[in-house]
Amino acid sequence: MNNCGNVGGRKAGHDDSRSGKGRNICAGGGGGYSLGPMAQGKPRILTGDTPTGRLHLGHYVGSVENRLSLQQDYECYFIIANKHAFTTRAQNPDDIRQSVMEIATDYLACGIDPQVSHMFIQSEVPAIDELTFFFSMLLPFNRVMRNPTLKDEIRDKGLGDEYPFGFPLYAVGQTADILAFRPEMVPVGEDQLPHLEMTREVARRFNQLYCGVDPHTEDRDYVKAGGLFPVIEPKLGRVRRLVGIGGPGPDGQLLKMSKSLNNAIFLSDDAATVQKKVMGMYTDPRRIRATDPGTVENNPLWIFHETFNPNQPWVQEMEQAYRQGKVGDVAIKKELVKVLNDLLEPIRQRRRQFEQDPQLVLEALRQGTTAANVLAEQTLALAKQAMKQEYFGRELRLR
Numbered sequence: 001m002n003n004c005g006n007v008g009g010r011k012a013g014h015d016d017s018r019s020g021k022g023r024n025i026c027a028g029g030g031g032g033y034s035l036g037p038m039a040q041g042k043p044r045i046l047t048g049d050t051p052t053g054r055l056h057l058g059h060y061v062g063s064v065e066n067r068l069s070l071q072q073d074y075e076c077y078f079i080i081a082n083k084h085a086f087t088t089r090a091q092n093p094d095d096i097r098q099s100v101m102e103i104a105t106d107y108l109a110c111g112i113d114p115q116v117s118h119m120f121i122q123s124e125v126p127a128i129d130e131l132t133f134f135f136s137m138l139l140p141f142n143r144v145m146r147n148p149t150l151k152d153e154i155r156d157k158g159l160g161d162e163y164p165f166g167f168p169l170y171a172v173g174q175t176a177d178i179l180a181f182r183p184e185m186v187p188v189g190e191d192q193l194p195h196l197e198m199t200r201e202v203a204r205r206f207n208q209l210y211c212g213v214d215p216h217t218e219d220r221d222y223v224k225a226g227g228l229f230p231v232i233e234p235k236l237g238r239v240r241r242l243v244g245i246g247g248p249g250p251d252g253q254l255l256k257m258s259k260s261l262n263n264a265i266f267l268s269d270d271a272a273t274v275q276k277k278v279m280g281m282y283t284d285p286r287r288i289r290a291t292d293p294g295t296v297e298n299n300p301l302w303i304f305h306e307t308f309n310p311n312q313p314w315v316q317e318m319e320q321a322y323r324q325g326k327v328g329d330v331a332i333k334k335e336l337v338k339v340l341n342d343l344l345e346p347i348r349q350r351r352r353q354f355e356q357d358p359q360l361v362l363e364a365l366r367q368g369t370t371a372a373n374v375l376a377e378q379t380l381a382l383a384k385q386a387m388k389q390e391y392f393g394r395e396l397r398l399r
């Protein structure tokens with residue numbers, strides 16, 4: 001058996017992640033590895049966002065809440081997947097750059113602590129691309145094209161058959177975004193599950209092919225059995241898929257809230273914008289007057305109250321009244337405006353601080369990207385060793 005995960009006689013398990021120090025990232029040379037200080041010995045998390053806009057309420061309940069509650073107990077890596085933004089916006093590099101900064105600012109405003117967690121820029125971590133190429137050999141082409149999230153995105157974003165080759169490639173790239181960090185857990189929204197399933201397939205396949213792991217091994221035992229990559233577990237948020245404020249899509253289903261679908265309430269929206277969006281949001285289209293009985297199911301107004309209103313007994317009482325035509329949309333919308341603004345106000349206040357000092361945001365990204373490179377370079381070296389393609393080792397340095 002050709003066990004993977006040993007570098008210079010040390011086992012690369014979950015307890016040996018390293019934080020980057022300063023700007024030097026040494027991950028090779030002389031046959032050994034310059035490994036920096038031991039990290040806190042915590043299990044790892046990898047998750048992130050595509051910089052196609054700012055963070056919205058869907059991100060908050062789908063993923064950010066989990067990140068905040070887990071950042072003390074896990075070593076967290078948050079990827080800002082700027083290359084993936086090029087799949088649909090290659091002609092708008094300025095927008096992508098701006099979104100990178102917006103998303104990093106949103107993370108900090110939400111309470112992600114850059115002293116504890118590593119937020120980083122995907123395109124500055126070259127090991128991810130190198131792993132993408134190798135991993136793309138482990139996934140049949142038709143398997144990638146059958147990925148239901150890709151199909152949904154092609155439909156919902158109106159990509160037709162005009163999308164670039166890089167569009168399906170991003171799903172393969174995402175397996176590398178994740179596995180480069182050998183995380184234990186990946187907090188995501190429901191739409192990401194097909195991507196995570198592909199990631200699990202890549203991990204099994206790599207471990208079987210190059211680390212000699214028995215295909216009958218239980219998923220949770222792959223690393224113990226000598227595999228390099230854990231067969232990762234998704235962690236869904238409190239809400240798996242928050243709908244947007246607009247009406248249903250072509251198939252009659254309410255669309256998920258998405259940066260790209262123009263149906264989002266952003267964490268950075270000011271109070272007046274939140275009010276405008278909520279007052280104009282889609283509700284029960286058959287209800288003309290406040291005295292008409294209304295439908296609560298599949299109605300974003302009530303989905304939002306159920307998700308965000310801390311006073312759930314009030315929500316239940318009012319849902320009953322709504323069903324009976326005893327309360328109007330306007331009153332319920334006004335209450336939602338209040339609930340959302342209460343949630344968002346502290347985030348807005350923190351955001352203002354960081355907006356005034358973009359250098360602070362950039363420095364947090366630099367630190368996070370440095371740490372991300374240390375770990376990703378180590379993973380790449382181990383993967384190359386397993387594939388018998390480790391020849392010289394190398395050093396990588398951010399300026």
Ligand code: ATP
Nearest residue numbers: 049050052058062188189240241242257258259260
């Ligand atoms: P885009 O429209 O560019 O695809 P997006 O709004 O879908 O953007 P992503 O950056 O693709 O956002 O997703 C980042 C993370 O947030 C993923 O884990 C995703 O599952 C989660 N997420 C995004 N939208 C929602 C939502 N509406 N409900 C729950 N989770 C969500």
Ligand code: MG
Nearest residue numbers: 050191258259
């Ligand atoms: Mg998305």
